[in-house]
Amino acid sequence: MLTREELSSERIDQIVADARAAGYHFFLSSAEREASLKEALAGYQPGEDVWVFAYGSLMWNPAFEFADQQPCKVDGWRRSFCFWTPLGRGTPELPGLMLALEGGGECEGIAYRLAPNQVHSELGILWNREMLSGVYKAKWVQTKLRDGRTVTAVTFVVDTAHCQYCGDLPIEKTAHHIAFAEGRRGACRDYLANTAAHARALGIHDPYIEELVTRVGDLRGERVLPSVPPNVEMAGEA
Secondary structure, eight states, X not given: OOOTGGGSHHHHHHXXXXXXXXTOTTSOOHHHHHHHHHHHTTTOOTTOOEEEEEOSHHHHOOOSXXXXXXXXXXXXXEEEEEEEESSSSSOSSSOEEXXXXXXXEEEEEEEEEEOGGGHXXXXXXXXXXXXXXXXXXXXEEEEEETTSOEEEEEXXXXXXXXXXXXXXXXXXXXXXXXXXXXXXXXXXXXXXHHHHHHHHHTTOOOHHHHHHHHHHXXXXXXXXXXXXXXXXXXXXXX
Protein backbone atom coordinates (compact mmCIF):
# COMPACT_ATOMS: atom_id res chain seq x y z
CA MET A 1 0.00 0.00 0.00
CA LEU A 2 1.34 3.42 -0.95
CA THR A 3 1.72 6.01 1.81
CA ARG A 4 1.93 9.79 1.77
CA GLU A 5 5.57 9.56 2.79
CA GLU A 6 6.37 7.54 -0.32
CA LEU A 7 4.74 10.22 -2.46
CA SER A 8 6.77 13.16 -1.21
CA SER A 9 8.44 15.21 -3.94
CA GLU A 10 11.86 14.12 -2.71
CA ARG A 11 11.02 10.42 -2.93
CA ILE A 12 9.37 10.80 -6.33
CA ASP A 13 12.30 12.80 -7.68
CA GLN A 14 14.60 9.91 -6.70
CA ILE A 15 12.32 7.42 -8.48
CA VAL A 16 12.40 9.62 -11.59
CA ALA A 17 16.20 9.88 -11.43
CA ASP A 18 16.53 6.10 -11.09
CA ALA A 19 14.11 5.52 -13.99
CA ARG A 20 15.96 7.93 -16.25
CA ALA A 21 19.27 6.29 -15.33
CA ALA A 22 17.73 2.98 -16.42
CA GLY A 23 16.85 4.48 -19.80
CA TYR A 24 13.27 5.62 -19.22
CA HIS A 25 13.73 9.23 -20.29
CA PHE A 26 10.00 9.97 -20.57
CA PHE A 27 9.59 10.24 -16.77
CA LEU A 28 8.56 13.76 -15.74
CA SER A 29 10.67 16.10 -13.63
CA SER A 30 9.18 17.89 -10.61
CA ALA A 31 9.00 21.08 -12.69
CA GLU A 32 7.04 19.26 -15.39
CA ARG A 33 4.67 17.78 -12.81
CA GLU A 34 4.14 21.19 -11.24
CA ALA A 35 3.45 22.72 -14.66
CA SER A 36 0.90 19.98 -15.38
CA LEU A 37 -0.89 20.61 -12.09
CA LYS A 38 -0.88 24.36 -12.65
CA GLU A 39 -2.44 23.83 -16.08
CA ALA A 40 -5.12 21.52 -14.64
CA LEU A 41 -6.02 24.14 -12.03
CA ALA A 42 -6.08 27.06 -14.48
CA GLY A 43 -9.82 27.52 -13.96
CA TYR A 44 -9.82 26.89 -10.22
CA GLN A 45 -11.12 29.64 -7.97
CA PRO A 46 -9.76 29.81 -4.39
CA GLY A 47 -12.34 28.68 -1.87
CA GLU A 48 -13.86 26.04 -4.14
CA ASP A 49 -13.94 22.30 -3.50
CA VAL A 50 -12.29 19.95 -6.00
CA TRP A 51 -13.56 16.47 -6.84
CA VAL A 52 -11.31 13.59 -7.95
CA PHE A 53 -12.69 10.61 -9.88
CA ALA A 54 -11.03 7.29 -8.94
CA TYR A 55 -11.46 4.06 -10.93
CA GLY A 56 -8.44 1.87 -10.09
CA SER A 57 -6.05 1.72 -7.15
CA LEU A 58 -7.16 5.17 -5.99
CA MET A 59 -10.41 3.46 -4.94
CA TRP A 60 -8.66 1.22 -2.42
CA ASN A 61 -5.43 3.08 -1.69
CA PRO A 62 -5.89 6.82 -2.31
CA ALA A 63 -2.99 7.91 -0.05
CA PHE A 64 -4.28 11.47 -0.04
CA GLU A 65 -6.64 13.17 2.41
CA PHE A 66 -10.19 14.12 1.44
CA ALA A 67 -13.32 15.55 3.03
CA ASP A 68 -15.93 13.23 1.51
CA GLN A 69 -16.32 10.26 -0.83
CA GLN A 70 -19.23 9.06 -2.95
CA PRO A 71 -19.76 6.17 -5.38
CA CYS A 72 -20.27 7.67 -8.81
CA LYS A 73 -20.38 7.13 -12.58
CA VAL A 74 -18.74 8.84 -15.54
CA ASP A 75 -20.19 8.51 -19.04
CA GLY A 76 -18.04 8.47 -22.18
CA TRP A 77 -15.04 6.74 -20.61
CA ARG A 78 -14.26 3.13 -19.75
CA ARG A 79 -11.80 1.38 -17.43
CA SER A 80 -9.03 -0.29 -19.47
CA PHE A 81 -5.70 -2.06 -18.92
CA CYS A 82 -4.06 -0.12 -21.71
CA PHE A 83 -0.50 0.81 -20.80
CA TRP A 84 2.65 -1.10 -19.91
CA THR A 85 4.47 -0.77 -16.60
CA PRO A 86 8.00 -2.17 -16.83
CA LEU A 87 8.95 -1.11 -13.28
CA GLY A 88 6.16 -0.87 -10.69
CA ARG A 89 4.24 -4.11 -11.26
CA GLY A 90 6.36 -5.67 -13.96
CA THR A 91 9.84 -5.87 -15.47
CA PRO A 92 11.27 -4.88 -18.86
CA GLU A 93 11.21 -8.60 -19.78
CA LEU A 94 7.59 -9.09 -18.65
CA PRO A 95 5.89 -5.73 -18.18
CA GLY A 96 2.69 -5.46 -16.23
CA LEU A 97 -0.41 -3.58 -17.29
CA MET A 98 -2.15 -0.73 -15.52
CA LEU A 99 -5.57 0.86 -15.70
CA ALA A 100 -6.43 4.13 -17.38
CA LEU A 101 -9.57 5.60 -18.86
CA GLU A 102 -10.12 5.21 -22.59
CA GLY A 103 -12.85 6.88 -24.59
CA GLY A 104 -16.23 5.17 -24.95
CA GLY A 105 -18.65 3.41 -22.64
CA GLU A 106 -19.06 4.28 -18.97
CA CYS A 107 -17.17 3.78 -15.74
CA GLU A 108 -18.24 3.60 -12.10
CA GLY A 109 -15.90 4.40 -9.26
CA ILE A 110 -15.44 6.77 -6.32
CA ALA A 111 -15.53 10.56 -6.30
CA TYR A 112 -13.41 12.15 -3.56
CA ARG A 113 -14.14 15.72 -2.48
CA LEU A 114 -11.20 17.89 -1.47
CA ALA A 115 -12.07 20.83 0.76
CA PRO A 116 -10.56 24.20 -0.23
CA ASN A 117 -7.77 23.91 2.35
CA GLN A 118 -6.81 20.47 0.94
CA VAL A 119 -6.77 21.26 -2.76
CA HIS A 120 -3.15 22.24 -3.35
CA SER A 121 -1.48 19.88 -0.86
CA GLU A 122 -3.51 16.81 -1.77
CA LEU A 123 -3.45 17.36 -5.53
CA GLY A 124 0.31 17.75 -5.18
CA ILE A 125 0.44 14.27 -3.61
CA LEU A 126 -1.87 12.94 -6.32
CA TRP A 127 0.21 14.44 -9.14
CA ASN A 128 3.41 12.93 -7.68
CA ARG A 129 1.69 9.56 -7.84
CA GLU A 130 -0.11 9.68 -11.17
CA MET A 131 2.05 11.93 -13.35
CA LEU A 132 5.35 10.09 -13.10
CA SER A 133 5.75 9.04 -16.71
CA GLY A 134 3.29 11.31 -18.49
CA VAL A 135 1.21 8.39 -19.76
CA TYR A 136 -1.82 10.00 -18.09
CA LYS A 137 -3.48 13.25 -19.07
CA ALA A 138 -5.52 15.09 -16.46
CA LYS A 139 -9.08 15.68 -17.61
CA TRP A 140 -12.16 17.23 -16.01
CA VAL A 141 -15.24 15.06 -16.49
CA GLN A 142 -18.92 15.28 -15.58
CA THR A 143 -19.42 12.85 -12.70
CA LYS A 144 -22.80 11.59 -11.47
CA LEU A 145 -22.75 10.97 -7.73
CA ARG A 146 -24.91 8.19 -6.35
CA ASP A 147 -26.84 10.74 -4.25
CA GLY A 148 -28.11 12.33 -7.48
CA ARG A 149 -25.79 15.31 -7.80
CA THR A 150 -23.56 15.94 -10.82
CA VAL A 151 -20.12 17.44 -10.22
CA THR A 152 -17.06 18.10 -12.35
CA ALA A 153 -14.13 15.95 -11.25
CA VAL A 154 -10.52 15.68 -12.31
CA THR A 155 -9.38 12.25 -13.42
CA PHE A 156 -6.63 10.60 -15.47
CA VAL A 157 -7.13 9.39 -19.02
CA VAL A 158 -4.52 7.65 -21.14
CA ASP A 159 -2.35 9.56 -23.60
CA THR A 160 -2.70 7.38 -26.71
CA ALA A 161 0.44 8.95 -28.19
CA HIS A 162 2.62 7.87 -25.25
CA CYS A 163 5.16 5.09 -25.75
CA GLN A 164 3.66 3.04 -22.90
CA TYR A 165 0.20 2.98 -24.47
CA CYS A 166 -0.95 -0.44 -25.72
CA GLY A 167 -4.68 -0.16 -26.37
CA ASP A 168 -6.68 -2.89 -28.10
CA LEU A 169 -4.60 -5.76 -26.75
CA PRO A 170 -6.30 -9.15 -27.13
CA ILE A 171 -7.91 -10.13 -23.84
CA GLU A 172 -5.77 -13.30 -23.74
CA LYS A 173 -2.54 -11.27 -23.85
CA THR A 174 -3.85 -8.81 -21.28
CA ALA A 175 -4.70 -11.66 -18.91
CA HIS A 176 -1.28 -13.31 -19.41
CA HIS A 177 0.66 -10.18 -18.43
CA ILE A 178 -1.60 -9.50 -15.44
CA ALA A 179 -1.29 -13.13 -14.31
CA PHE A 180 2.49 -13.32 -14.32
CA ALA A 181 4.06 -9.84 -14.23
CA GLU A 182 5.59 -8.73 -10.92
CA GLY A 183 7.73 -5.73 -10.00
CA ARG A 184 8.99 -3.69 -7.06
CA ARG A 185 5.42 -2.60 -6.19
CA GLY A 186 4.16 -6.20 -6.23
CA ALA A 187 2.20 -8.49 -8.53
CA CYS A 188 0.02 -7.12 -11.29
CA ARG A 189 -2.66 -9.71 -10.42
CA ASP A 190 -2.97 -8.21 -6.92
CA TYR A 191 -3.71 -4.81 -8.48
CA LEU A 192 -6.49 -6.42 -10.51
CA ALA A 193 -7.84 -8.41 -7.55
CA ASN A 194 -7.99 -5.42 -5.22
CA THR A 195 -9.69 -3.29 -7.86
CA ALA A 196 -12.27 -6.03 -8.44
CA ALA A 197 -12.86 -6.48 -4.69
CA HIS A 198 -13.45 -2.81 -4.07
CA ALA A 199 -15.71 -2.46 -7.10
CA ARG A 200 -17.86 -5.33 -5.83
CA ALA A 201 -17.98 -3.80 -2.35
CA LEU A 202 -19.35 -0.62 -3.90
CA GLY A 203 -22.00 -2.57 -5.80
CA ILE A 204 -20.22 -2.02 -9.11
CA HIS A 205 -20.34 -4.81 -11.69
CA ASP A 206 -17.67 -4.39 -14.35
CA PRO A 207 -17.81 -7.32 -16.83
CA TYR A 208 -14.37 -6.45 -18.22
CA ILE A 209 -12.72 -6.64 -14.78
CA GLU A 210 -14.62 -9.81 -13.84
CA GLU A 211 -13.61 -11.57 -17.06
CA LEU A 212 -9.98 -10.73 -16.42
CA VAL A 213 -10.23 -12.06 -12.84
CA THR A 214 -11.56 -15.36 -14.22
CA ARG A 215 -8.96 -15.58 -16.98
CA VAL A 216 -6.06 -14.77 -14.65
CA GLY A 217 -7.26 -17.43 -12.21
CA ASP A 218 -7.50 -19.98 -15.00
CA LEU A 219 -3.99 -19.15 -16.26
CA ARG A 220 -2.54 -19.60 -12.79
CA GLY A 221 -4.61 -22.68 -12.05
CA GLU A 222 -6.11 -21.08 -9.00
CA ARG A 223 -8.97 -18.92 -7.89
CA VAL A 224 -7.79 -15.34 -7.52
CA LEU A 225 -8.84 -14.25 -4.04
CA PRO A 226 -8.49 -10.48 -3.57
CA SER A 227 -7.28 -9.01 -0.35
CA VAL A 228 -9.99 -6.95 1.35
CA PRO A 229 -9.31 -3.22 1.06
CA PRO A 230 -8.97 -1.56 4.47
CA ASN A 231 -11.85 0.90 3.92
CA VAL A 232 -14.20 -1.54 2.23
CA GLU A 233 -16.87 -0.81 4.83
CA MET A 234 -17.62 2.52 3.16
CA ALA A 235 -19.75 0.60 0.66
CA GLY A 236 -22.59 0.74 3.14
CA GLU A 237 -22.61 4.54 3.05
CA ALA A 238 -24.05 4.79 -0.50
